[in-house]
Amino acid sequence: xxxxxxxxxxxxxxxxxxxxxCAASGFTFDDYAMHWVRQAPGKGLEWVSGISWNSxxxxxxxxxxxxxxxxxxxxKNSLYLQMNSLRAEDTALYYCVKDKxxxxxxxxxxxxxxxxxVSS
Amino acid sequence: EIVLxxxxxxxxxxxxxxxxxxCGASQRVSSSYLAWYQQKPGLAPRLLIYDASSRATxxxxxxxxxxxxxxxxLTISRLEPEDHAVYYCQQYGRSPITFGxxxxxxxx
Numbered sequence: 001x002x003x004x005x006x007x008x009x010x011x012x013x014x015x016x017x018x019x020x021x022c023a024a025s026g027f028t029f030d031d032y033a034m035h036w037v038r039q040a041p042g043k044g045l046e047w048v049s050g051i052s053w054n055s056x057x058x059x060x061x062x063x064x065x066x067x068x069x070x071x072x073x074x075x076k077n078s079l080y081l082q083m084n085s086l087r088a089e090d091t092a093l094y095y096c097v098k099d100k101x102x103x104x105x106x107x108x109x110x111x112x113x114x115x116x117x118v119s120s
Numbered sequence: 121e122i123v124l125x126x127x128x129x130x131x132x133x134x135x136x137x138x139x140x141x142x143c144g145a146s147q148r149v150s151s152s153y154l155a156w157y158q159q160k161p162g163l164a165p166r167l168l169i170y171d172a173s174s175r176a177t178x179x180x181x182x183x184x185x186x187x188x189x190x191x192x193x194l195t196i197s198r199l200e201p202e203d204h205a206v207y208y209c210q211q212y213g214r215s216p217i218t219f220g221x222x223x224x225x226x227x228x
Contacts, residue, residue: 035217045157045165045208047217059215062121095164104212106155106170108177113164 002026002109004096009114012086020114022079022096027109030054030074033099035107036081038092038116048094049081053102064090086118122147122211124220132226139196141223143209148189153213156185156194159222160205168207169194201227 008020020036035050049060049070058070069082079096094116098109123146133139143154152172157165167176169185172192184195196203204227209220 044206044222045159045210045219047210047219050217059217061216100167100170104215104217105153106167106176106210106212107157107165108167108170110164110166 002098004098004109004111006094006096006111006114009094009116011117011119013120014087014118016086017082017084018086018116020081020083020094020096020116022111024077024079024096024098027098029072029077031102033057033102033104034072034079035097035099036070036079037095037097037107037110038090039095039113040089040092043092046092050099050104051079052104057103059104083116086116088118090116091118092116121216122149122214122218124209124211124218126207126209126220126223128223129221130224130226132228133199134228135199135201137199139194139199139203139225141194141196141207141209141225143187143192143194143220145190145192145211147214149192149211150213152188153211154185154187154192155210155212156183157208157210158203158205159208165208196225199227203227 036048093113096111097107156169159165173185
């Protein structure tokens with residue numbers, strides 16, 4: 001069964017850091033690009049960042065550029081998101097998402113998400 | 121950044137009817153790299169359509185995607201109660217990847 005399981009969310013104060021992890025199983029992880037997508041409570045979907053199969057192409061939304069870093073470890077079938085200088089507006093459910101292709105394509109598998117709350 | 125505008129914001133229809141959801145892009149979406157997702161309450165989104173008109177695995181043929189350039193449509197025929205959800209369009213032809221604001225489909 002194809003599965004993505006996120007972890008690492010929680011309550012954090014503004015300005016602090018948090019690292020999200022995503023464990024992938026049921027597919028050949030290093031064949032596909034991966035992404036993080038977030039959804040603020042009651043709001044729509046916002047793409048955060050994406051990384052190609054070999055980490056050769058990395059993209060960020062302007063809202064997180066310079067603060068967030070995406071990475072992957074193909075040997076561990078894992079995706080990460082290092083989030084620094086967190087702000088209240090980063091509060092959201094963060095989804096780990098599998099791409100259909102090795103570059104940047106549509107998102108065919110979604111995890112259940114991990115909640116990040118930024119508040120003092 | 122390519123901005124996607126979805127209409128209508130909310131659609132209320134009866135079972136058996138047909139729903140037409142629109143997605144307009146502020147710039148041409150290259151190679152029709154446009155997808156549609158369904159999100160039911162409390163669940164993660166699910167891919168319905170990719171490359172504007174290709175159905176994802178396991179998606180019934182009641183769901184049909186069409187369009188090119190800047191105008192795209194998701195048509196859901198023979199509505200069922202389980203189609204109650206929010207539907208998002210997404211473009212992945214140019215970074216940053218962007219989503220529309222969503223259309224809420226209510227089944228009477």
